[in-house]
Amino acid sequence: MVLQRPAAPDFVKRVFTAEEPDLVWAGDMTEIVTEEGRLYLATVIDLFSRRLLGYPMGARHDADLVVAALNMAAATRGGDVRGGIFHSDRLNSPSTRPGSSPGPAAGWASPSPWAGSARASTTPSARRSTAY
Template identity: 80%
Template sequence: MHGPLGEVTETDPAAVAAFIGNQGTGHKVPHRLACRVLGVSESWSYKWRDKPTAARQVRRGQLADAIRQVFEDSGGTYGSPKVWLVLVREGWRVSVNTVARLMAELGLAGRKIRRRRGLTRPGKRPAAPDFVRRDFTADAPDQVWCGDMTESTTSEGKLYLATVIDLFSRRLLGYAMGERHDADLVVASLHMAAATRGGDVSGVIFHNDRGSEGGFN
């Protein structure tokens, strides 16, 4: 297919209509003349002018498949900007708006990853004195330990992890996991930390955020 009014071998109606339009914009051929030479009516040309060509439809289908694959590879977490970035890296020439529109048509929406959240909650009992005074550093091992409690959602339900680290080395000394976030879990993590240090932990300051699980600082 070339012009002005050259060979036309394309049988796709949308492509023929696009060819007629190109004769006017590219070669100044009147629309009526182009239609008459090609044996089509002007109304037919207008009908197919804005229709997608077969080639565009094929590419659109391929792009939709690529989008779906990237989305599935991400575990259903990628939104249109990240999907678009992956496609561009793979060699696709497409706009982020087109990707967003196709994802909406395909019913693909990235989901947010649920982050583990801290579980420290204020207790009813008076808090112990804060010996570290918000200074989470230490000059030597076994001066200050720090405890924390986090929640993790698993396929079997929620689990809670209590940890103890040495603020000097940032080394994990003890941990305990259970189905309830309570003082017993904190104590179990402390027992493991003490065992890691050989059992003699006299003089160590243990800091735990002012939560009902620890009940102490």
């Protein structure tokens, strides 16, 4: 039996716009079927400019891919994302259930990494990843 954590607070409240850059980011994952197998794409966009900030791809639909997307987005924006909000829907894949993999990039604090919104409290740390 997998214990379900409660959803994180929704700071975005279904309003997917922002008044300035780097205030609110949103993320999602997509499965791409290829002749060689499945490929997963994790994305992070800035809701102010709609600019794509993070877009790693990998062979697994897991939390590590989302962490790579957040780290890529933070690096794109210069590394300091304090005070920003990251919003994502709740993933249901067994590989993304709480406790199966690390949470989002360091500093993106959330009671449940894959539900609702999280406020960035510190700069994400550099992380080695082969996803991008």
